[in-house]
Amino acid sequence: MFKPWAGRPFSSLLARLPSQCVVCRAWPAEPVCEACVARFAPPVPRCRTCALPVAPGSALCGDCLLHPPPLDACLAACAYAWPWPECIAEFKFRGDAGRAAPLATLLRNAPWVEPALEQADLVLPMPLAPARLRERGFNQAHELARRLDAAKCDPGLLVRTRETPPQSGLDRRQRLRSLRDAFAVEPTRASALHGRRLVLVDDVMTSGASLFAAARVLRAGGAAHITAIVLARTDLPA
Ligand SMILES: [Zn+2]
Numbered sequence: 366m367f368k369p370w371a372g373r374p375f376s377s378l379l380a381r382l383p384s385q386c387v388v389c390r391a392w393p394a395e396p397v398c399e400a401c402v403a404r405f406a407p408p409v410p411r412c413r414t415c416a417l418p419v420a421p422g423s424a425l426c427g428d429c430l431l432h433p434p435p436l437d438a439c440l441a442a443c444a445y446a447w448p449w450p451e452c453i454a455e456f457k458f459r460g461d462a463g464r465a466a467p468l469a470t471l472l473r474n475a476p477w478v479e480p481a482l483e484q485a486d487l488v489l490p491m492p493l494a495p496a497r498l499r500e501r502g503f504n505q506a507h508e509l510a511r512r513l514d515a516a517k518c519d520p521g522l523l524v525r526t527r528e529t530p531p532q533s534g535l536d537r538r539q540r541l542r543s544l545r546d547a548f549a550v551e552p553t554r555a556s557a558l559h560g561r562r563l564v565l566v567d568d569v570m571t572s573g574a575s576l577f578a579a580a581r582v583l584r585a586g587g588a589a590h591i592t593a594i595v596l597a598r599t600d601l602p603a
């Protein structure tokens with residue numbers, strides 16, 4: 366595949382002019398230019414509740430038919446495939462506004478994301494554990510969420526009570542156990558969820574176990590409708 370930036374480190378790839386495409390550096394262009402969205406983030410039919418690719422015309426994947434996840438809807442802007450893992454890694458390491466904004470724009474322009482945001486009462490970023498937040502200095506999900514809707518973004522309502530080990534390599538039962546009690550609703554604000562429509566934002570969705578665990582807590586807290594919105598989705602069940 367043609368790589369116009371071959372040989373350039375990704376740190377310089379994203380150090381771009383404001384009107385330069387974050388991927389191909391076309392200029393002047395949108396933060397992620399139309400050609401790159403068409404090429405690297407084409408809309409594909411995705412499962413309504415977990416965003417895995419499905420055959421055209423199918424609403425749900427086989428896994429969601431067997432084990433319906435606690436989400437009403439799940440939307441993904443792109444596959445977790447080149448060039449997005451590199452872009453997202455840079456964003457996580459650096460986290461400055463110039464890097465978050467183009468990725469938030471990509472997410473906002475994905476099918477059905479705008480209507481989901483319009484209908485939502487609250488936009489909640491997936492929280493990091495306090496120790497991880499201190500170490501990284503920012504929460505990448507919050508950086509995306511506040512750019513999607515600053516007025517509805519509520520980063521303090523859903524909290525992460527502890528760090529959890531990586532979910533890869535665990536089976537479904539082990540993931541559920543590992544994530545038990547990992548999320549909670551801020552105790553002083555328990556009533557804030559009652560009857561609310563929520564959008565839950567994360568950067569990458571792999572197995573979905575963390576999003577599902579958070580959604581269960583929100584549902585138990587009274588949320589009426591939960592849509593997960595993720596930047597990149599791994600295309601194989603993890
Ligand atoms: Zn481009």
Ligand SMILES: [Zn+2]
Nearest residue numbers: 412415426429
């Ligand atoms: Zn599914």
